[in-house]
Amino acid sequence: MGLFQKLAHFLGVKKREVNVLVVGLNNSGKSTVVNKFKNEEERVAEIVPTVGFSVERFQNQNLAFTAFDMSGHGRYRDLWEHYYKDCNGIIFVIDSSDRLRLVVVKEELDLLLQHPDICNKKIPILFFANKMDSKEALSSVKIAAALGLDKIMDKPWHISASNALTGANIKNIQGIGMRRPRAGINPRTFQFCFGSSYS
């Protein structure tokens, strides 16, 4: 525990709770990613395809996360929107080896960004270009370009290549956590902060 958390704990300051929504096409590795966020003892041994959604919890830094791990099957994608309204952040997982469906990914991402419950909110989005271990995997730069991420101006976002099987680049993303809210930003909204900008 860092000094700050200790202090917060001592003062009885409640832990901040955040809800994140985990979306992406089926088979991209969402459930595997979420599983890796958990402590070793709480992980499940076998990941089965998600039907509908599954609620998972984990701690990171001083935050208690509740993740809604959604199913990515076509039949369920229309149902993601039921969970947009009250989430504080989005984790978007992409299978970087599935070049064929990259257009579908873009389509779904655009729909999400245009949704009335999302488009006016400054909620952070973290992209995982997952399955980076695969031979066919595209780099995160290429994925970002293919999805046109540079056009997202009004929301903080970050993309990282990852391997959900080993956990590489997942938990060690620096500072998935809380940044002191800037003026004008909803204090309930947390941000993904990276590198030195974390304070």
Place this chain on the structure above:
Amino acid sequence: MSSFKRDKKEEEDGGGNPFQNIEKTTVLQEARTFNETTVNPRKCTPILTKLLYLLNQGETLSVKEATDVFFAMTKLFQSRDVILRRMVYLGIKELSSIADDVIIVTSSLTKDMTGKEDLYRAAAIRALCSITDATMLQAIERYMKQAIVDRNPAVSSAALVSSLHLTKLAPDVVKRWVNEAQEAVNSDNIMVQYHALGLLYHIRKTDRLAVTKLVAKLTRMSLKSPYAVCMLIRITAKLLEEEDSGNDSPYFDFIESCLRHKSEMVVYEAAQAIVNLKRTTSRELAPAISVLQLFCGSPKPTLRFAAVRTLNQVAISHPAAVTACNLDLENLITDSNRSIATLAITTLLMKQIATFVSEISDEFKVVVVQAIRALALKFPRKHSVLMNFLSAMLRDEGGLEYKASIADTIITIIEDNPEAKETGLAHLCEFIEDCEHVSLAVRILHLLGKEGPKTKQPSRYIRFIYNRVILECPSIRAAAVYAMAQFGAACPDLLENIQVLLARCQMDSDDEVRDRATFYSNILNTQDKSLYNNYILDSLQVSIPSLERSLKEYIQGETNEPFDIKIVPLVPIPSPEEREVKHKSEGMLISQGPIRPVPVSREENFTEKLSLIPGIQELGPLFRSSEVVELTETETEYFVRCIKHCYTNHVVLQFDCLNTLSDQLLENVRVQLDPSEGYTITDEIPCPKLPFNETGTTYVILKFPENDLPNSIGTFGAVLKFIVKDCDPTTGLPDTDEGYDDEYILEDLEITLGDQIQRISKVNWGAAWEEAASSYIEMEDTYSLSSMNTLDEAVKNIIQFLGLQPAEQN
């Protein structure tokens, strides 16, 4: 609803139901808090409680309302509060049939059912089964199998009972769980064993051999659960009834051995089973009777009650056998009256009930009435004693249901026993003199109109009927007018008097009464027998809900042409088998539930479905839909069934096809027919796609041979044609876009005369037949009946073959 709430309030004088004043809109509004990032169980649990309360009070939600609140509720899965979670399960079950996309909670529920928290597991299984559909069942099959054999009895029971419910959805999938069910039968837990046997039997029950084996095995193994033994007794008794070999079989020995079981429940069940067997001899009956006799003296009221009830049944079926129990019975009713014959005992029982009949509840009075009905049917000659008794009860205080059951009983007796008719009608006449229940009075007037003219002295009923016109409310007056018209039409002697009475009714203050009087009076003036038959004596043959629907449609459309009543489907007349089935209960583990409202006819149902198909509207009204014919065996690759819909000049063949191959996607599925001479195929509607485990429908429309009824009987060769795309069994997605043509030979399809004949019941068959001679074509045909031995059998066969309805119970 609101008045109901008020009554409640008065009853509880202020103590108060905390949910009394809640309203749907407020609760739905409150439910939005479920969406908040942090769930507060103390706030959410009461809101869910209110929602469940409303739903259980019969409040209805629109699909949108239900879906919104359902999705809000799914967010409560993030809370780990046990009570809240269990409320969520209940909410899911309540909303599962109304809201859209309820399968969204599948993963959350499977997680709970397999997780560590035991308090979740059983309830999660039940919720899961309520949201699952046939396509999802595959995904949870593995968990269900594990749950059935789980060590926790609550989990195992929940899984077993849920599986039983799922058999309605996907019988073939549940069949695959038979090994797990078998294992659960060996459980030490009495409930698990019972539920497992229930499921096992349900899976096997259509396979006689398998049931026989099951019974043979279980009767030897001495089940631990008394509930399971009771169930086994029922299964065994059923086998025994189906078997022809008499009661000298191991089955009977088993049931008899249960009379010595240590559980009273089992002993009673065995006695009850023996008593109800059709062919029990008095020697076999004796041990059963003696345990019932023993129960009569039991300190436990339930046992005494059960014993008396069963003895009451025996009194009707085996009068002599109960004599031994007279004393015990009399002790129970604390009366010194002696009787010897069984009928006397039961009548005696009823006589005694009559002395305190005002003190027992209506519900129990109805039981008494039913007992009398059974007696009257059994002992027709005693009708006058029983009739008197019933009429005394009729004069007593009592609610509508009670009075209706008495009137029903009298009507049943009249129908069953012509000798009882006159007395029965007289009692009913007397009853309507002072009857506070409008619907009942209307029914009785209707009956008088139908039956009165056929008695020896019809005139005596007129006074009773006309009295109603003077004294009652408009709906009763209208019914009385109709009843009088029936006398006028059926009894020429009375016509003149009736016309006088009807003329007076034309001055009535009520429109309906005046209209009817004018209408009937005019028809009677014509002296035209055929008009009498069509508009007075025969009741409406069409189905009322259909008539309402057709009229609504007619009013909405252009009304240039007069309404044609011929387009309205007729009321189905239940065949004798159907009537019988109604009386028999499925029994065993699944309760029957409340009786549903009057069903619409099959034709009515199909009309709606068929009208969606292009081209079918032009064929005119649907005349008759046949029974389902199977064109393949049940367990084949493709399961095809056919329903034949007959129209005036066309027949539409509906083929329902089920694809049972998980690695095939079928496309452009159609049936190629080889029709017999005279038929022409006018259209074919293929089924575009048929994925695994789904039923799709393809249609063929044919034109009947022109003016040639005899040649419309034919046998068609049939082949199922389709394009196959091989696909991945897990995803159901085709491997390639290329498919190949394939076909599958079906059994021949027959069009019979019976498909084209509709049952109609005519009150006066003779007259209708005479009359039909002018407007219809009479057709004669000779059928060889040599294979039949009795007249009864011959009639039955003809009915089946031609789909006819026997005229006037000839």
